[in-house]
Amino acid sequence: GAVVSQHPSWVICKSGTSVKIECRSLDFQATTMFWYRQFPKQSLMLMATSNEGSKATYEQGVEKDKFLINHASLTLSTLTVTSAHPEDSSFYICSARGTSENTDTQYFGPGTRLTVL
């Protein structure tokens, strides 16, 4: 149980284009989903928290107009990197918090490797 998927697993795009990453909770409903960014050999950095049906809450220093988050349902959240630039290249990971027992535990997706040329 508690499986989270991400799509795509990797993407390469040209500078200036937009990229959408999907995060799905496969076997549970996720009240809250989180988006993280991870640089090589570093820990996870929280970018934003999204709740189903409401606007995402962004961490300090994260541009909300650049990283658009949509939490359309209890099983799907999307992160769109708009007008991507090489400095946006990173490993993006989502997590989901369930609605039933053990709601404090976040379950993570496998991550999406974004490379911007």
Added chain:
Amino acid sequence: EDQVTQSPEALRLQEGESSSLNCSYTVSGLRGLFWYRQDPGKGPEFLFTLYSAGEEKEKERLKATLTKKESFLHITAPKPEDSATYLCAVQGSGTYKYIFGTGTRLKVLA
């Protein structure tokens, strides 16, 4: 300020050589402490949730313990497949957000 510190930063063990990883934390009202395993190029895999001092949880060769200031992840008779980065995170009261430590990179040699 809420903070999580993991030690050591890296650890090399021989197969079968038991050891412990440390996670020290300061947080306003601990709501939960979480251990994850992360393999290169993958997302963190959930291991344990601990809620109160004195609590212990076990899974195969891993055992997690919690005090009011720190948590230990004990690895008994590790195998090469236990090689990974182990992440600790804490959640304070009034929030669902995690504060992550920087992780311990474990390498188990055959």
